[in-house]
Amino acid sequence: MLKSFFHTGFIVKDLDAAIAFYTDVMGLTLAMRTERSGAFPSALLGYPDAHIKGAFFELGEGHQLELIQYLNPAGGFADFDKNDVRAAHLAFFVADIDAFYEATRARGLAYGVPPVAMYDDDGNMLRKAAYCQDPDGNWLELVELF
Numbered sequence: 001m002l003k004s005f006f007h008t009g010f011i012v013k014d015l016d017a018a019i020a021f022y023t024d025v026m027g028l029t030l031a032m033r034t035e036r037s038g039a040f041p042s043a044l045l046g047y048p049d050a051h052i053k054g055a056f057f058e059l060g061e062g063h064q065l066e067l068i069q070y071l072n073p074a075g076g077f078a079d080f081d082k083n084d085v086r087a088a089h090l091a092f093f094v095a096d097i098d099a100f101y102e103a104t105r106a107r108g109l110a111y112g113v114p115p116v117a118m119y120d121d122d123g124n125m126l127r128k129a130a131y132c133q134d135p136d137g138n139w140l141e142l143v144e145l146f
Helices: 015-025 039-045 097-105
Strands: 007-011 029-037 051-058 064-072 089-093 116-119 125-133 139-145
Touching (some): 015 029, 015 064
Antiparallel strands (some): 116 125
């Protein structure tokens, strides 16, 4: 029986560059770095001689972001758009999405469009949201609730 969420994982090309992005641009806290090879990752991942490096980030409330770089076997680049089957995204609550948009856009976060407002039937703004991509193309969603 499922108990709770644990983490969301993204595959990255360069773990050190991704750590810098998620700490410096996104403001996450690096909780732990790992490097694994040998029997356990090979059996778990199904790759003989698997060798990976990883990092876990925290933002509170228990859910973590895990980034993994495959050293062996090295992976290729899969270009998923938001509407592609198997595409995934990680959503964050943001305190001031317009300010966050301006600050992070200038620091390498790739947005398709600026934040968009959603209204209820009475014209009250419910939220603003935006989709963006990290430097490896992983999809992120930012949401400010009103």
